[in-house]
Amino acid sequence: MKTINKSVLMVIIKYIFLILVLYFVSKFMIKSIREMRDIHIHIRIGYLILAFIIHMFYLVSRASIWHYITYKNKAHISYFMAVMAWFTSLLGKFIPGKVFLLGARIYHYKVNHRSGALITYSFFIEFLTGIAASILIFVISFSFIPHSAYHYLRYIGLFVILLILLALNPFMANKLVRLINKAFKKNYPLITNLTYRDIIVITGLLAVSWLILGTGFFCLINSIYQLPMSDFLFTSGSFALATDIGILALFAPSGIGVREAVIIATMSQILPVGMASIISILARIWATCSELLWISMAFILVKIFRIRNQDGINERII
DSSP: HHHHHHHHHHHHHHHHHHHHHHHHHHHHHTTTTTHTTTTTOOOOOOHHHHHHHHHHHHHHHHHHHHHHHHHHTTOOOHHHHHHHHHHGGGGGSSSTOOOOHHHHHHHHHHHHHOOHHHHHHHHHHHHHHHHHHHHHHHHHGGGGGGGGTTHHHHHHHHHHHHHHHHHHHHHHHHHHHHHHHHHOOOOOOOOSSHHHHHHHHHHHHEEEHHHHHHHHHHHHHHSOOOOOOOGGGHHHHHHHHHHHHHHHHHHGGTTTHHHHHHHHHHTTSSSSSHHHHHHHHHHHHHHHHHHHHHHHHHHHHHHHHHHHHHHHHHHOOO
């Protein structure tokens, strides 16, 4: 009974946090309505379509990097199934706690007789190197913030990156695994497949992927508000940071409210506050539509793949 009560309490707390975030973001947006009314919006369809195509390509790049991580970690399956597993796991972004993000991948890989422990480790490598890569881009983008008062944040960002990369060093990570095994009397496997060079390469690939996403976000902004190319890196870093913080907000499905707040806070440095608010909402619709389209396609393609495989087995039996 106590366990049930604790579980219910945790769910209640998560939704209270979510309601509070949505309340403050909504309050902020309502205050911006007057400024929004003064902004003339002219939608440029070409930029909007390009932004959508780029986001679709970005998702493929992230799924491909996931496959590369599992390949280097000797836990890979076929490229097609790896990409489909990554896309179907995206449903976890829309569920508080984000547990489904990992659980869906473990399921797909265990069906193919791959180690759940290695997939879990691969997941955290992807997650942490993704954060390091997004912070790296955002740190570089600080140089492009109009107000020099923000430049001191570069040193904080660089320090965070160094901490993450240090923690991802296989030598340090194995020390942590040994401590966990000793403390909890477990037998988690040590990291033997990934080298530190692999970690750096993965971080670099994810940085490129973030820039692809940033290009899409830049096109999205330009579909309703023209920005110079000099703002490209800042907008890329801002959206990467907002996306990561949204993922870290476990209480918010798909980081809703949290990501919008970060976008408004950062983009208002180069845009009118009302326009930054509009873009935060537009970015949510843009990313969600792209993700849901790939998720739907992944479920359909996996179903077709399994039916064809089953038909092939039946033909061989006959």
